[in-house]
Amino acid sequence: MTEAPAEFSLIARHFRPLAGPGALELLDDAAVLTPPPGRELVLAADAMVAGVHFLAEDPPDLVGRKLLRVNLSDLAAMGAAPLGYLLTVSVPRATEDAWFAAFAAGLAHDQAEFGLSLLGGDTTSTPGPISLSLTIVGHVAPGRAVRRAGAKPGDGIWVTGTIGDGALGLRAIRGEVADPDGHLAGRYRLPRPRNTLAIGGIASAAIDVSDGLIQDLGHLCRAGHLGAEIDSALVPLSTPARAANDLPACLTGGDDYELLMAVPPDRAGDLVAAAQMAAVPVTRIGQFMAGPADVHVIGLTLPAGRAGWSHF
Amino acid sequence: MTEAPAEFSLIARHFRPLAGPGALELLDDAAVLTPPPGRELVLAADAMVAGVHFLAEDPPDLVGRKLLRVNLSDLAAMGAAPLGYLLTVSVPRATEDAWFAAFAAGLAHDQAEFGLSLLGGDTTSTPGPISLSLTIVGHVAPGRAVRRAGAKPGDGIWVTGTIGDGALGLRAIRGEVADPDGHLAGRYRLPRPRNTLAIGGIASAAIDVSDGLIQDLGHLCRAGHLGAEIDSALVPLSTPARAANDLPACLTGGDDYELLMAVPPDRAGDLVAAAQMAAVPVTRIGQFMAGPADVHVIGLTLPAGRAGWSHF
Numbered sequence: 001m002t003e004a005p006a007e008f009s010l011i012a013r014h015f016r017p018l019a020g021p022g023a024l025e026l027l028d029d030a031a032v033l034t035p036p037p038g039r040e041l042v043l044a045a046d047a048m049v050a051g052v053h054f055l056a057e058d059p060p061d062l063v064g065r066k067l068l069r070v071n072l073s074d075l076a077a078m079g080a081a082p083l084g085y086l087l088t089v090s091v092p093r094a095t096e097d098a099w100f101a102a103f104a105a106g107l108a109h110d111q112a113e114f115g116l117s118l119l120g121g122d123t124t125s126t127p128g129p130i131s132l133s134l135t136i137v138g139h140v141a142p143g144r145a146v147r148r149a150g151a152k153p154g155d156g157i158w159v160t161g162t163i164g165d166g167a168l169g170l171r172a173i174r175g176e177v178a179d180p181d182g183h184l185a186g187r188y189r190l191p192r193p194r195n196t197l198a199i200g201g202i203a204s205a206a207i208d209v210s211d212g213l214i215q216d217l218g219h220l221c222r223a224g225h226l227g228a229e230i231d232s233a234l235v236p237l238s239t240p241a242r243a244a245n246d247l248p249a250c251l252t253g254g255d256d257y258e259l260l261m262a263v264p265p266d267r268a269g270d271l272v273a274a275a276q277m278a279a280v281p282v283t284r285i286g287q288f289m290a291g292p293a294d295v296h297v298i299g300l301t302l303p304a305g306r307a308g309w310s311h312f
Numbered sequence: 313m314t315e316a317p318a319e320f321s322l323i324a325r326h327f328r329p330l331a332g333p334g335a336l337e338l339l340d341d342a343a344v345l346t347p348p349p350g351r352e353l354v355l356a357a358d359a360m361v362a363g364v365h366f367l368a369e370d371p372p373d374l375v376g377r378k379l380l381r382v383n384l385s386d387l388a389a390m391g392a393a394p395l396g397y398l399l400t401v402s403v404p405r406a407t408e409d410a411w412f413a414a415f416a417a418g419l420a421h422d423q424a425e426f427g428l429s430l431l432g433g434d435t436t437s438t439p440g441p442i443s444l445s446l447t448i449v450g451h452v453a454p455g456r457a458v459r460r461a462g463a464k465p466g467d468g469i470w471v472t473g474t475i476g477d478g479a480l481g482l483r484a485i486r487g488e489v490a491d492p493d494g495h496l497a498g499r500y501r502l503p504r505p506r507n508t509l510a511i512g513g514i515a516s517a518a519i520d521v522s523d524g525l526i527q528d529l530g531h532l533c534r535a536g537h538l539g540a541e542i543d544s545a546l547v548p549l550s551t552p553a554r555a556a557n558d559l560p561a562c563l564t565g566g567d568d569y570e571l572l573m574a575v576p577p578d579r580a581g582d583l584v585a586a587a588q589m590a591a592v593p594v595t596r597i598g599q600f601m602a603g604p605a606d607v608h609v610i611g612l613t614l615p616a617g618r619a620g621w622s623h624f
Contacts, residue, residue, distance in 0.1 A: 028459055028535075030387065031355045034352050034454070040345065042343065045434055088359035122445075124360075124365070128438065128439070131443035
């Protein structure tokens with residue numbers, strides 16, 4: 001009469017090993033978390049659906065890692081350190097145990113790499129595609145969260161890493177773009193969130209590039225009530241992205257998960273020093289200026305209506 | 313170039329009005345929450361999929377309220393007070409604005425009733441059925457969270473409200489069970505979580521009845537390493553549930569979202585007093601005892617393997 005059904009043994013086998021402090025071994029109705037004393041909590045949630053945010057045939061370990069990493073990227077953009085996460089997984093009834101094993105192995109790998117653990121969640125069936133949702137919990141010193149609002153005219157516009165690889169990677173997987181060493185496909189399948197770069201106290205505003213550089217820069221402009229000008233020639237591109245010769249795709253494509261930051265001129269040196277410590281490349285691509293919340297791109301004319309994309 | 317696409321205007325129209333303290337008006341990558349000083353946080357997440365946890369034709373306001381309430385019920389079972397929630401919504405592209413408006417109106421109604429607000433989330437499209445996920449954040453005095461483990465031999469087994477209405481309600485909606493005044497269908501569509509009954513310091517263990525009374529009692533037994541005996545004649549049933557004359561369905565059906573508690577004999581008076589204050593009916597249906605983690609039900613023989621159900 002007290003035999004545990006499939007859902008519980010599945011959780012015990014694959015998800016309990018991921019559980020950390022506060023998760024109560026996933027045996028309770030909820031997790032109990034003691035917040036780090038004197039810190040503010042930073043919380044974000046993202047959903048991923050097969051066929052929309054990842055490909056149904058993608059390796060499950062990479063799906064798990066991407067789900068965790070897109071949320072880690074939100075913490076990085078706020079200047080927050082990761083603490084834990086809750087996860088809901090809705091999968092077709094026929095999903096094999098091996099899928100869960102690989103999915104959980106991917107999560108375990110990235111938990112160790114980024115220093116956080118599973119707090120709780122839910123596993124259900126769905127008659128549709130795999131639907132995943134992850135809520136991440138991080139922490140930050142009081143008042144030090146980096147917001148989208150906060151850029152001032154004259155602040156430099158900086159990005160980490162290279163821009164456009166995520167969107168080109170999706171096209172590479174579809175065979176539309178050359179990708180000799182798989183770099184582009186790898187960037188699409190496995191974002192590289194910049195959590196090692198602590199931007200709190202350095203950036204005056206930040207966002208992660210998930211909807212496309214120009215659109216996300218527009219978010220900073222609207223939030224800060226100011227304009228922006230970037231020089232397309234300064235936007236850092238990877239070698240295969242440069243070879244693809246499609247700058248509009250790079251500047252409007254999504255899924256980069258690099259940081260886009262406003263940095264006051266007198267903090268630029270601090271950013272470069274912090275980036276060197278963290279081994280994260282940073283590049284200044286333009287500056288904010290007083291005026292309407294428009295993004296000007298030197299050296300590029302975009303087709304009307306092609307400013308970015310949404311996952312909706 | 314800075315035109316906001318459909319996803320953003322949808323969030324602004326329907327979800328921003330739900331945002332509370334810490335949500336930063338849903339304009340940032342994450343919420344920033346100052347934890348109540350000296351309290352522990354309690355976190356839970358539940359997913360709901362159309363066709364599995366609710367019916368595609370259910371009124372969207374009730375879907376929103378049910379999603380929030382199943383999570384509120386997890387907080388009630390831990391003795392925690394609600395604070396806020398994060399929400400991910402994946403819907404078919406053709407979903408009409410009116411669906412979002414009604415869904416958000418339901419959430420707004422219950423936010424006011426239960427005292428919490430939206431912290432953040434994500435909205436995406438899906439080629440499949442509507443898939444919802446909600447992470448709830450609550451708080452509790454340090455060390456006072458009520459766990460599944462903690463029942464002692466001799467503790468009474470208590471439940472709130474009536475048992476079995478949720479499962480019978482689903483059958484009533486399907487026309488399989490008489491439901492003259494719609495009470496049963498109403499209990500399925502809109503759970504009534506018991507957050508007004510503060511069980512911290514009174515119950516030695518608790519769970520909410522979501523998988524079925526017997527199965528959830530089995531969870532308390534396994535967590536506490538003890539057995540349980542309930543008298544089926546003492547299990548409180550609503551008038552239409554009594555008329556349905558299917559006690560096995562009532563004791564094994566899910567979706568009741570009543571509290572199932574272990575209460576030491578010397579705290580029973582406190583429970584009754586607290587329940588009267590909160591206007592929540594409570595009933596003692598049996599007791600825990602030393603021994604293997606088995607649930608004995610006086611007056612009922614269940615078919616083999618029929619102990620409860622899972623949403624998986």
